[in-house]
Amino acid sequence: MSKEKKLAESTTFTDEMKTDIRKKKLWPYGEANKVLKRHDYNTDHIYTFETGFGPSGFPHIGTFGEIVRTEFIINGLKDAGFKTKLIAFSDDLDGLRKVPEGMPEWLKEHLGKPVSAIPDPYGECSSFSEHMNSKLRKLLEWMGIEYQFKTSKECYENGDFDEAIKILLSNYKMLEKIIAPTLSKETLENWYPFFPLCEKCGSVLTTVVKEVNLEDYTVRYACTKTHGEVQGCGYEGWQTALGGHGKMTWRVDWPMRWYALGVDYELYGKDLIESFKIGKRIMNQIFRTKEPENMFYEMFLDENGAKISKSKGKGLTVEEWLKYGTIESLYLLMYRRPRKAKELSFNIIPSYVDDVTSLSANYHSNSHPEEHDFNFITRFQGKEKTFPGISYMLICNLMTALKSDDKKLIKNYLSKQKELTEEDIESDFLNDMIEKASRYYHDFVTAKKPEFELSNEDIFLMGQFVGLLYTELTSEEIHNAVYTIARDNGRNPRDFFKIIYLVFIGQDRGPRVGTFVKMIGQEKTIEIVSNAIKSFLSAESV
């Protein structure tokens, strides 16, 4: 009885959800609809997404982008009431081909071994790949992304892939037919879809299969191949192809994962388009099932338009972006046009931060906020997020003009120029933004603070100036006082301004003196100047 009722409810719900999400056009919804259609909008199915990661180097911004972009689609599904799962898969059985730049030379003796069998060069984790995995996981956890972590090693060893391996090896001829067109003649001669792990030297890159027994899925192999700098040790023996004693070759490994893990969707970089096509054929012809729904994304490029690579370690990192930009700005970077190559450099960060602010305003005044970019870049927390309309670039400019990144000062200035509530001024968002703009200002805008000296006459002038401040003045009066004092003492006003700025903020330039003094308050100004002069005098007398 209750079961029937439940079913009826669930069906009605499904129809509503179908029509609702089908109408939506933003790219993550487009992808969501592809994957929903695959299971006829079934609300009980757990829609499974995979992202791949090669732990032979540090995770770069592209790896991170793949996960975030996948999460956009997942969040669209979740928001519509569907169940999802994200598998972050680390291929830690991949053999190390060369010592990555900046890593110790002793790694050379481990070339050819799976990265999970190589010690951590930084001595922090149980293996090379563990180190890379932990870097990625730390980031994902910090961001609160829900995912299931799987590694190649554990899946092979658990036997999760055994059934798939049996199917692949039993269909060797068909497999060869699919792969052959992509291989050179020489490679094809000794080609076999399985690389045993050499029992003697531990290499996975140098073994060649000589004979196969399909009764028990064992292979006879010889460790005789040369792969780049790695040479086989010459060992020969029998080995089972199951249970993690080797791995399938790359183009075969990928579809095998789709099959074994039930992957419904995967994003991949443009460089893997050809590999995906092979994987698709393997899925269709050997596993006799449909390949995952999918989309490829464009590469991130460095400032010179070159592809960012793991081995070279170039390009902007996620950490670097977050040092200067808000988390939402990074999400926006990933959200916008995944299929357009983007050149990454520090100077694009301010505009992304400010775009988030305008998107926020747009979202909160929009007639149909239910389908809005802002939902994705806030991970569907848009309603709770209102960003005060303060420009990051304005803050940078203010800091430059004021030659100071003092938070209170900046806030004070902002509150004079813009209409901001007390809440806005004290918001975490503004604090965060000022801190980030401050770093940007320090690292990209400012120069070193010049050292300066004051003559007795300079100090005398400052004394006169401060003396006036005991009376309440307007900003104009203060400003004019600078001229008056300078002229009365036969000094160039320009020089006096310079002295004032040096005493105020240690720079020879700054904002308009009158407004600046009013901003920090006359009393406070007196205090700052008096202290500065005192400390200068005491330093002088030593």
Next chain:
RNA sequence: GGGCCGUUAACUCAGUCGGUAGAGUAUCUGCCUUUUAAGCAGAGAGUCGCUGGUUCGAGCCCAGCACGGCCCGCCA
């Protein structure tokens, strides 16, 4: 040889169901009696790569073309 992406103001880029083309920077004008990657107010600036198609209506959808860039054609 195969495939993909891009082309919107001088520059960098947005463009949310197909409904009068947007921002920042730069330029020009005015204002603030030093200066700054200043600030404020305003202005000019685009046949949305080209050609055709669908539509009452196209930057957006479809086809073809041109130019630019990238990936694959080693290995994983």
